[in-house]
Structure formats: structure tokens, C-alpha cells
Amino acid sequence: MPVNLNPPSAAELLPVAGIKLGITEANIKKPNRKDLLLIQIAGQSTVAGVFTQNRFCAAPVIVAREHLAAGKGIRALVVNTGNANAGTGEPGMNNARATCAAAANLLGCAPEQVLPFSTGVIMEPLPLEKIVAGLPQAVKNLDEKNWFDASQAIMTTDIVAKAVSRQIKLGGVTVTVTGMAKGSGMIHPNMATMLGYIATDAAVSQPMLQQMVSQASDASFNCITVDGDTSTNDALMLIATGKSGAAAIAQADSDAYKLLQAAVTDVATILAQAIVRDGEGATKFITVKVEGGKNAAECKQIAYAVARSPLVKTAFFASDPNLGRILAAIGYAGVADLDVEKIKLYLDDVLVAEQGGRAASYREEDGQRIMQQSDIGIRVVLGRGNAAATVWTCDFSYDYVKINASYRS
Amino acid sequence: MPVNLNPPSAAELLPVAGIKLGITEANIKKPNRKDLLLIQIAGQSTVAGVFTQNRFCAAPVIVAREHLAAGKGIRALVVNTGNANAGTGEPGMNNARATCAAAANLLGCAPEQVLPFSTGVIMEPLPLEKIVAGLPQAVKNLDEKNWFDASQAIMTTDIVAKAVSRQIKLGGVTVTVTGMAKGSGMIHPNMATMLGYIATDAAVSQPMLQQMVSQASDASFNCITVDGDTSTNDALMLIATGKSGAAAIAQADSDAYKLLQAAVTDVATILAQAIVRDGEGATKFITVKVEGGKNAAECKQIAYAVARSPLVKTAFFASDPNLGRILAAIGYAGVADLDVEKIKLYLDDVLVAEQGGRAASYREEDGQRIMQQSDIGIRVVLGRGNAAATVWTCDFSYDYVKINASYRS
Numbered sequence: 001m002p003v004n005l006n007p008p009s010a011a012e013l014l015p016v017a018g019i020k021l022g023i024t025e026a027n028i029k030k031p032n033r034k035d036l037l038l039i040q041i042a043g044q045s046t047v048a049g050v051f052t053q054n055r056f057c058a059a060p061v062i063v064a065r066e067h068l069a070a071g072k073g074i075r076a077l078v079v080n081t082g083n084a085n086a087g088t089g090e091p092g093m094n095n096a097r098a099t100c101a102a103a104a105n106l107l108g109c110a111p112e113q114v115l116p117f118s119t120g121v122i123m124e125p126l127p128l129e130k131i132v133a134g135l136p137q138a139v140k141n142l143d144e145k146n147w148f149d150a151s152q153a154i155m156t157t158d159i160v161a162k163a164v165s166r167q168i169k170l171g172g173v174t175v176t177v178t179g180m181a182k183g184s185g186m187i188h189p190n191m192a193t194m195l196g197y198i199a200t201d202a203a204v205s206q207p208m209l210q211q212m213v214s215q216a217s218d219a220s221f222n223c224i225t226v227d228g229d230t231s232t233n234d235a236l237m238l239i240a241t242g243k244s245g246a247a248a249i250a251q252a253d254s255d256a257y258k259l260l261q262a263a264v265t266d267v268a269t270i271l272a273q274a275i276v277r278d279g280e281g282a283t284k285f286i287t288v289k290v291e292g293g294k295n296a297a298e299c300k301q302i303a304y305a306v307a308r309s310p311l312v313k314t315a316f317f318a319s320d321p322n323l324g325r326i327l328a329a330i331g332y333a334g335v336a337d338l339d340v341e342k343i344k345l346y347l348d349d350v351l352v353a354e355q356g357g358r359a360a361s362y363r364e365e366d367g368q369r370i371m372q373q374s375d376i377g378i379r380v381v382l383g384r385g386n387a388a389a390t391v392w393t394c395d396f397s398y399d400y401v402k403i404n405a406s407y408r409s
Numbered sequence: 410m411p412v413n414l415n416p417p418s419a420a421e422l423l424p425v426a427g428i429k430l431g432i433t434e435a436n437i438k439k440p441n442r443k444d445l446l447l448i449q450i451a452g453q454s455t456v457a458g459v460f461t462q463n464r465f466c467a468a469p470v471i472v473a474r475e476h477l478a479a480g481k482g483i484r485a486l487v488v489n490t491g492n493a494n495a496g497t498g499e500p501g502m503n504n505a506r507a508t509c510a511a512a513a514n515l516l517g518c519a520p521e522q523v524l525p526f527s528t529g530v531i532m533e534p535l536p537l538e539k540i541v542a543g544l545p546q547a548v549k550n551l552d553e554k555n556w557f558d559a560s561q562a563i564m565t566t567d568i569v570a571k572a573v574s575r576q577i578k579l580g581g582v583t584v585t586v587t588g589m590a591k592g593s594g595m596i597h598p599n600m601a602t603m604l605g606y607i608a609t610d611a612a613v614s615q616p617m618l619q620q621m622v623s624q625a626s627d628a629s630f631n632c633i634t635v636d637g638d639t640s641t642n643d644a645l646m647l648i649a650t651g652k653s654g655a656a657a658i659a660q661a662d663s664d665a666y667k668l669l670q671a672a673v674t675d676v677a678t679i680l681a682q683a684i685v686r687d688g689e690g691a692t693k694f695i696t697v698k699v700e701g702g703k704n705a706a707e708c709k710q711i712a713y714a715v716a717r718s719p720l721v722k723t724a725f726f727a728s729d730p731n732l733g734r735i736l737a738a739i740g741y742a743g744v745a746d747l748d749v750e751k752i753k754l755y756l757d758d759v760l761v762a763e764q765g766g767r768a769a770s771y772r773e774e775d776g777q778r779i780m781q782q783s784d785i786g787i788r789v790v791l792g793r794g795n796a797a798a799t800v801w802t803c804d805f806s807y808d809y810v811k812i813n814a815s816y817r818s
Contacts, residue, residue, distance in 0.1 A: 056739060
């Protein structure tokens with residue numbers, strides 16, 4: 001079950017002027033399930049995104065990159081679940097393009113103004129005819145108030161829908177940021193094996209929007225792991241409609257940029273953590289913070305070694321303070337000149353290890369007590385500098401195996 | 410249960426002249442269990458080894474390296490299970506040295522002529538007094554014929570003991586190579602989270618023996634993974650007693666070196682594969698071969714990405730040909746300029762994917778048939794060169810989680 005994660009209420013998800021969402025049941029993999037989402041974007045909006053770095057990236061990722069690069073302005077996103085359209089070769093590319101053409105035809109824009117997104121099983125042909133048949137119904141129920149339904153329509157193995165809104169004031173004008181994401185397994189940067197859509201009614205120039213989504217992604221979706229598997233289909237899109245009336249943002253050093261960046265990063269972080277809290281089979285949410293490093297890269301490298309270790313993750317599942325496994329993971333993280341004598345390991349506030357071994361003050365019952373919590377902090381102090389990095393992960397349970405052994409059935 | 414792996418019979422394990430093994434129950438972690446092994450080595454033998462590259466390497470690993478470097482000749486190895494003496498700081502170092510001193514005292518040699526080895530739980534104090542109390546009994550039953558009992562005494566989560574013998578002729582003289590290993594979880598190079606001991610009655614100079622053990626290890630124990638966790642305690646030791654009467658080997662280009670190297674590598678490979686076949690919770694043995702690469706390093710990198718992917722491994726557990734997960738793992742392996750259009754993926758002899766997608770000839774029932782086997786080959790042809798690499802792994806089952814969630818109880 002998701003760890004300390006409640007679904008959003010429809011009421012708390014604020015519409016973003018200039019964004020309409022239409023949902024339908026297209027029967028892509030299973031019947032009676034919302035599985036097709038159309039997001040219509042007002043003219044003059046800017047759109048930016050970051051995508052998976054998997055070399056076997058999906059056809060829709062390739063097409064979305066092309067259409068963004070064409071620079072004609074993006075007027076719609078089409079998202080389907082149930083099929084990833086990845087590992088599908090040239091037919092997959094044709095299906096992704098045909099999806100865009102079908103949506104463009106209905107909305108009266110050019111195919112290059114539509115971005116396609118798919119998530120689900122890899123290496124199965126995309127049922128294009130079902131998507132084309134479903135799109136008119138999605139167009140019919142386009143509405144600014146549909147964020148909640150939309151966040152449900154993009155779920156795959158997710159148990160809980162993930163969406164959140166924030167409002168800030170820019171020059172006295174109220175600006176809204178609303179985002180949603182899906183993801184539960186095959187979660188590891190870069191990107192974080194998920195789809196994310198964040199929209200704001202602020203006005204942001206294209207280069208500033210691209211910078212904003214990259215920064216937000218690095219501080220959120222690129223700091224999580226569930227199973228160490230980097231997806232073929234990841235994408236995080238940031239849309240700025242400009243409908244709030246706030247002055248356009250075109251400088252990264254402006255106060256407005258910083259305020260909006262903070263709000264977007266906040267939304268992205270909540271969504272990224274929600275993905276881990278809803279990680280496949282998760283029973284614990286674990287924050288791994290590594291500090292005192294020479295640079296952020298080595299801190300992140302060690303944090304990820306701990307966060308993805310199956311031995312560490314099964315110990316947390318069992319609430320067993322077998323914490324030597326954390327030391328082992330630190331030791332094999334690949335930082336060659338690490339001096340283990342200087343390392344301190346904490347579980348929440350409890351000092352567990354120092355000077356290469358168990359701390360004299362450490363008592364098993366203290367470790368046991370913290371291991372039984374559902375939210376747990378691991379803190380590693382390297383004692384060789386001032387850099388730090390944080391990674392969020394979950395434990396590894398029977399249910400992870402069960403979910404992934406039966407995913408296609 | 411172990412995958413197509415039978416325990417050795419006591420009869421098939423050939424004694425190695427100059428090597429005596431003594432076993433006892435020292436009650437280190439649990440009562441009524443062989444958990445302490447003493448290996449006595451005849452004078453004039455050479456001994457070489459390779460060790461874990463984990464920065465949090467165990468105290469016995471540090472002491473064993475020191476004693477080997479001292480160059481006084483090694484006369485005994487002491488191996489305990491039930492406690493890894495890792496993450497134990499200065500007290501752990503003192504306990505490892507005291508173990509050597511106690512054995513040396515009983516055998517009439519110097520402490521620097523004894524190497525200590527430990528395997529088991531990390532970050533628990535080593536019960537030195539139990540080891541010291543158990544050693545006299547181990548000395549008492551020292552015998553050349555004890556390889557079978559010894560291979561049982563070093564087991565931890567292993568279900569099946571791992572040992573094998575080979576004989577070759579060197580210049581008309583029969584030479585024996587007998588080896589044993591333990592390992593089942595926390596298996597990932599370098600090294601492969603295990604202890605291995607191989608002895609021969611050939612005569613081999615120290616530098617040649619070191620080269621031989623490194624080559625054998627690279628072709629065997631450094632080609633396996635169970636869970637991606639690199640242990641704190643790995644060691645593979647190669648001992649040459651010279652008691653066979655065959656001429657001493659002192660040149661790497663000699664026929665005798667090549668023959669013995671092949672026999673040692675054969676023994677090491679059988680033991681390494683046995684560790685994977687007995688991998689924690691394993692139900693399938695999977696050979697991942699990547700060929701057609703620019704160099705062996707990139708082939709191994711891709712093979713390991715596939716071999717350690719939890720999504721790939723759970724699909725194999727389920728006998729579900731969800732083979733797109735293999736493409737995803739190839740894609741995120743980190744080879745930046747990979748052209749996915751050129752890649753071919755085979756399951757045994759069945760072509761699964763080419764030209765970026767599912768092969769036209771591929772039928773689900775062919776994949777299904779092979780996924781139900783207990784021994785399965787994954788072959789990835791990169792189409793960009795002539796290099797190749799092979800990695801052995803197992804699937805990921807409920808029992809892996811069960812074993813590691815209850816390891817200390």
C-alpha cells in the first residue's frame with residue numbers, strides 16, 4: 001500500500017487557465033478503464049520538457065522531441081496508458097505520428113503541434129485504431145476542471161493518483177501551478193520512469209521554461225529510485241499558458257522566475273515523492289541523505305548505491321536493523337578514495353556507525369524502533385567536504401515481485 | 410531451490426597433497442552447525458588471492474592482504490561463517506589478528522603465516538572466544554580427505570555445497586586441482602561476494618600464481634550477479650603445494666602454465682556458476698551474452714544492466730516473455746552512441762527483436778516455451794564490432810525477499 005500518501009481531492013486541484021483536459025475509455029489494454037487523455041493548450045502558450053535518456057527510447061518520445069524542435073507552438077498532448085509504444089521500430093513511429101495527426105485533425109491544428117505520450121507494456125504494437133476511435137470522445141469532454149480525472153487516466157500500476165496545485169503571487173497577480181504524474185515501477189533516473197505534466201498560467205519564454213523544467217526535474221524526479229530500472233518512456237512537460245495576466249518571465253535572475261521556479265520545483269518534488277510512496281510493493285518511504293562529500297556527484301552516487309541495494313531494501317521491508325548492509329553499499333558505490341574511518345551513519349537521529357564500525361552508543365533497540373516507522377531517514381556523513389545530495393526510495397517487498405511477475409496478465 | 414545443481418559427492422572431491430582440512434562446530438551464530446574451517450598448507454607452498462574492492466572491506470580481508478604481503482609463506486587459512494567481522498572497526502582488526510595468532514600457536518608457525526576469512530552478518534562483533542575455543546578441535550581432525558565437509562562448513566544461505574575437482578597431466582605427472590566456494594546472496598563483482606578456495610599440487614611461482622588467480626577470477630567470479638550487491642568479504646585464494654612432483658611453473662607462456670590455468674579457470678567457472686544456480690531464491694539460471702560490441706567492457710556493461718534488472722529478473726521468475734524489459738535495460742546501460750536499429754535480441758535461438766522493435770518472425774509462443782526452461786540464454790548482438798562478454802545471473806523471486814527479510818532471525 002502507498003506509504004503515507006493520500007489521493008488528491010478533485011476540489012484541491014486548481015484549473016489552469018488555458019488548459020483543458022479530456023478523458024475517455026479507449027479499451028487500449030483492458031475495458032472499463034480511463035486510458036486516453038487529451039490535453040488542449042491555448043495558443044501562445046510555451047511548452048518545454050525533459051525526456052528519458054534510455055537509448056531504446058519509445059517512438060512517442062522521439063516524435064515529441066521532433067515536434068518540440070519544429071517550433072510551431074504546441075496545442076495538444078495525447079497520453080495513452082496500457083501500451084508504451086516502445087521497442088516497436090518503424091511501425092511504432094508511424095503510429096505515434098498518426099496519433100498526432102488524428103488529434104490535430106479534431107482540434108484544427110498541425111500534426112507538429114501535437115505531442116504523443118505512451119506508457120505501459122514494451123514491445124507490443126500500439127492499437128492505433130482504438131486511440132483514433134477514442135479521441136472524439138476525449139475532445140467532447142475537454143474541460144479546465146478535469147485535472148483529477150486526468151490524473152487517474154494516466155495511472156498504470158499506480159495505486160494512488162498523483163496531482164497537486166500551488167498558487168503564488170507574481171507582481172500582485174495570482175498564478176496557479178498544477179501538476180500530475182504517474183509512475184510506480186521501472187523508476188530510476190534519468191529520467192525517473194514516469195510521465196509528468198505541470199501547467200501554469202504564468203507567461204514564460206521558451207528558453208526560460210526549458211531551464212525551469214530541467215532544474216525542477218533535477219531536484220525531484222531525478223532524485224528517486226524504486227527498482228533501478230530506467231524507463232523507455234519518461235517525460236516531464238511544463239506548460240505556461242500566460243493566461244493569468246502576470247508579466248512575462250524572460251530572465252532567469254528575476255524575482256518572478258525564482259518564485260515560479262520554486263513553485264514548479266515544489267510541485268515536481270511532491271509528485272516525485274508520491275511516485276516513491278506509491279512505489280510497487282512499497283511499505284516504507286526512505287530518504288537517503290549523503291553529506292560532507294567533496295562534490296554533489298559523489299554524494300548522489302553513494303546515495304543511489306544505498307537506495308537501490310536489494311539487500312538494504314529487503315532489510316527495511318523486514319524492519320530489521322541489519323544496517324551493516326548500508327555500510328556495504330556505501331563501500332561499493334565506487335568512490336575509490338573513501339576513508340571509511342571518517343564516515344558516520346545515522347538512522348534518523350541515531351548514530352549507528354563511526355570509525356569503521358558500530359558506534360559505541362548504538363543500541364539495537366534504537367535501530368529497531370526507527371526501522372518500524374513508515375518514514376525513515378538514512379543520513380551518511382562522509383567527512384571530506386561540504387557537498388550533499390538526497391535520494392528518495394522505498395523498500396523491497398514480496399509485492400514488488402508479485403506485481404512485476406504478473407504485470408502482463 | 411538451486412537450478413540444475415547437485416551437491417558434490419565426497420568421493421569425487423580429490424585430495425590435494427599438502428592440504429589438510431579441519432572442521433568444527435564453534436557455535437558462532439547457531440549451535441549444531443559446522444562453522445569453523447582450518448586449512449593447513451604444507452611448507453614451500455605458494456598462495457595467491459584476489460579480494461573484494463568494497464571500501465568497507467572486512468577486517469579479515471585487510472589482515473589477509475597484510476599477511477600475504479609480508480611474504481613469510483602462508484601455512485594456514487582460518488574460515489568462519491556466521492559473522493563477517495566487517496564494519497567492526499579497530500576491535501574487528503584485533504579479533505582478526507587474534508584469530509591468526511591462536512591458529513599459529515596451535516600449528517607452530519608465525520601469526521603472519523595465517524590468513525583469516527569471515528562471512529556472515531555485517532557490523533556485529535566477532536565472537537573471538539568461540540573461535541579460539543573451537544580451533545583445537547579443528548586441528549585435531551585435520552585431514553586431506555575433508556574437502557566435502559569443508560565445503561559444507563563454509564556455507565551460509567547456500568542450499569547446496571559447491572566443490573569440484575579436475576586432474577590434468579603436466580609433463581607426464583598427474584596434477585590435481587580441487588576447489589570449493591560459498592555464496593548465494595550479496596553477489597556482484599568485483600569480487601563476487603563469496604569465498605573461494607582452490608588448491609593444486611602443482612608447483613607454481615608466486616607471481617605466476619597471482620596472475621593465474623586473477624585471470625581465473627576475471628573469467629568466472631567476476632562474471633556473475635545475483636542481486637547487484639558487492640560484498641565486504643569476498644576472497645578467492647589459490648594454493649599451489651608442489652607436492653605432485655611436476656616441474657615448477659615460472660613462465661606464463663609455458664604449456665604447463667596454460668594447461669593449469671585452463672584447469673583452474675574451469676574449476677572457478679563451475680564454482681561461480683554454482684553460486685548463481687544456488688542464488689538466493691533462484692528458479693532460473695540465465696546466461697546473458699552480449700556480442701558484436703566495440704570492446705569487451707561495453708559488452709559486459711550491457712550484459713550486467715540486463716542481468717541485474719529487477720524487472721527482467723521478475724519476468725523470468727514468472728516465465729512471462731515480457732521481453733521489452735530487456736530492450737529497456739540495454740537502452741539504459743550507459744553506452745551513449747548505441748544504435749538500437751542495429752541490435753538483435755535472441756532468447757536461445759529465437760530472434761525476438763531487431764530494427765528497434767519486435768522481429769516479424771517472432772511468435773509469443775516461442776518466447777513462452779523458452780521462458781519455461783530452467784536454463785535460458787539471452788543473446789544480444791550489437792552489430793558494431795567483434796568483442797563479446799558473458800554474465801551469469803538468476804531470476805528474482807518471492808524467496809529472495811523472504812530470505813533477505815529474515816536473514817538475521
